[in-house]
Amino acid sequence: KQEVTQIPAALSVPEGENLVLNCSFTDSAIYNLQWFRQDPGKGLTSLLLIQSSQREQTSGRLNASLDKSSGRSTLYIAASQPGDSATYLCAVLIQGAQKLVFGQGTRLTINP
């Protein structure tokens, strides 16, 4: 059974810092891995999608990497801003059942 773990559960950093969020998964049989952002009381916004054959994807200040063999992904946020404060979720699309399996999320707070 696929399990996705995100560390840390919560993170608070000063504005301007670069930071890394971690995601690990137990089964490498995935189609892709997706990073999402969720603001309180809202739905999910897709940030980046990395196909299983890819190593990284970049969008603006965000960079996501994928090491499928070790079951790890990281989301790097450069020059953090207070508007980046949200919960960040990673999810893997598992082969066979074709379902997204989510981690528990990292609650990020950027302090002005």
Next chain:
Amino acid sequence: GAVVSQHPSWVICKSGTSVKIECRSLDFQATTMFWYRQFPKQSLMLMATSNEGSKATYEQGVEKDKFLINHASLTLSTLTVTSAHPEDSSFYICSARRAGPLANTEAFFGQGTRLTVV
């Protein structure tokens, strides 16, 4: 990115009544949509997979008679919570994926529906 619209964004209903939540893909056709439930400060729990023109596939432990799913068209899926009780109060989110190779197709999510049963 693609747009998935969910309606209503919040609803309060009396215990014993039914509530319908709509999920629409606005700018693409979605043969498959997904319904999730999220408890406070927890991650998303998949309830069911909704397939256009056929019966939904429910996850283990989800009551199909309580949570009725209909996917009548390629752009609309509905979740009806029947005979709602206070324990059904939760945040419900739908998701849709474009048709195409699974490896490179993103899942897009609606804005969620906060259901409160009183």
